[in-house]
Amino acid sequence: MTTSAIEIRDLVVDYGTRRILDDISFDIHQGEIIVIMGGSGAGKSTLLRCVLGLKKPTSGHIHMLGTDICHAAREELYELRKKMGVAFQQGALFTSMSVAENIQLPLREHTDLDKNTIQIMTRIKLDMVNMLPYENLMPSELSGGMSKRAALARAIIMDPKILFFDEPSAGLDPITSAELDELIIMLKETLKMTIIVVTHELESAFAIADRIAILGEGKLIQIGTPEEIKNSQDDRVMDLLNRTPRENNMDKDEHLSRLTQDNR
Amino acid sequence: MIKTINNLGTTTIEAIEQIGRTFNLLLIIAWKIVQPPYRIFPIIKQVYFIGARSMTVILISGATIGMVLGLQFYNTLERFGSVGVLGSAVALSIIRELGPVMTALMVVGRAGSAICAELGIMRISEQIDALECMAIAPDKYLVAPKLVAGILSVPLLNFVFNVVAIGGGYFVGVILFGVAEGSYVNGMIDSVLWSDVRLGLVKSLIFGLLIMLICCAKGFYMHLGKYGSQGAEGVSRVTTDAVVISSVSVLFCDFLIGALMS
């Protein structure tokens, strides 16, 4: 009987009159790797921001390790965040600090650990992501792949229970991407982390996921094991997997007037 | 026609929202800054950035303004035969008005714009989100040191400006135009009262806080304003806005404080 790390219930997000997320509900089990996929504009980023507590939804609940983050006080949220790690899409490293200083920041802010301990912990994590030779570089001196690896090291420095990964493979070469996939699987198996990955790289997704959740136009289209998703009969899922371009059902007159309309 | 009114309405609402957010930020920081953790070193770093880096510009503009005042006042006073009061005229203008205002404007250009841009870039590259997700309050970590540093550095820079400017007036009046040194210096000492110094001090304290607050809020809350999704161009626009708004606010507050404290 798996317990849930995160429970999302009836999540709705509106931007003015546009509905970005429409009644999303699903659970994320403890210790699993779940990949959230969907086309552009499907609402993946918004969903991620809500689960991270960076955005308050229009309505709904998100329970993480017992706390409803949509209605939690700031202190509660911060306590929860100490058990979470987030690796942002662009790395989001602090440009005024070296790589090592970036990684150590949570330790220095939230713990009283001795500086030797902090240094060894930093180096252990850097070694895990193969960045140990670069610990004293500044973020501006790193390549895209290196930034992402440093960001991952920062995300796991406090051995979080839940790890979030926003587009880990975007902009990486296939080899680095595969190494990252391996690392994600190792983190789950060894440190028993619950890992949530938002991506649109199909190969990575199928390589690492225990379950995949597919979003489309703000709704949860399907959620299941990679096998279940592969065998899905849903058109939208099949289009996504087969990389079918969106169809353009065109009305001749409509299109003509769109091209020639005076739009001032 | 309707569109114009529509735009006017939107702009007004946005402006009010921004003012509200800015004031809100001030209250939040005032509340948080008296609670641990107390981070002293970042404040010192910011004082260096704002204060030490602006020093050259302050020295140059101070000397120049002082000399201009010396020149213009001498010109006018000579017509009435009262060049003896040159010292008082220069000193009082500097201490009461030009010192605080010019210092503030120089700091806006030198440090305020840089700080706004820095926070704006941090916002669009998700660094501020990263802090939030690490359970480090970004307003306290990033903005608070800058506000405190503003309150500390601007009055100090103002003092330097005043000294250099009065010296500039001395240079023009006494050395170039031959006004009696005694009358310049003594006139100054006699007519400058504590209430004048106090006025200048209050102004520079308030300006220091005001310009840091506006520049920080503009950059920090960039994502909530109209430039939020414009990336690098948005940062440059928001920074320009910040400089203009801070400068105008300084001038307006200058009048307000002067009127209230007379």
Added chain:
Amino acid sequence: MKCTLHSENDYDLLELGGEIDLHYSPDLREAILASLKEGKPLLIDMADVSYIDSSGIASLVEGFQTAKSAKLAYGLLKISDPALQVLKLTRLDRVFSIFDEAEKFQAQL
């Protein structure tokens, strides 16, 4: 976390147990360093460790380095599965001297 020190004839035995995380690792660190200060070799029994995070590992590493500088023998005994997995992840299983019997450590001294 359980952390008890036994003095054997020619070495110290530190028995660890339970969960070693951010809260307890400073105590572990102190225990290791204090024992090494006495100048005796140190063997750390990890059979009962149910969980150890990187702060705990860092304490073990620092102990190893300190022991090396003081030319004292330093070993880990009977590492539990969870702890071994973490050591493997950080490739430290090849760095530490690991023993499955206390006698083997003693024999090395």
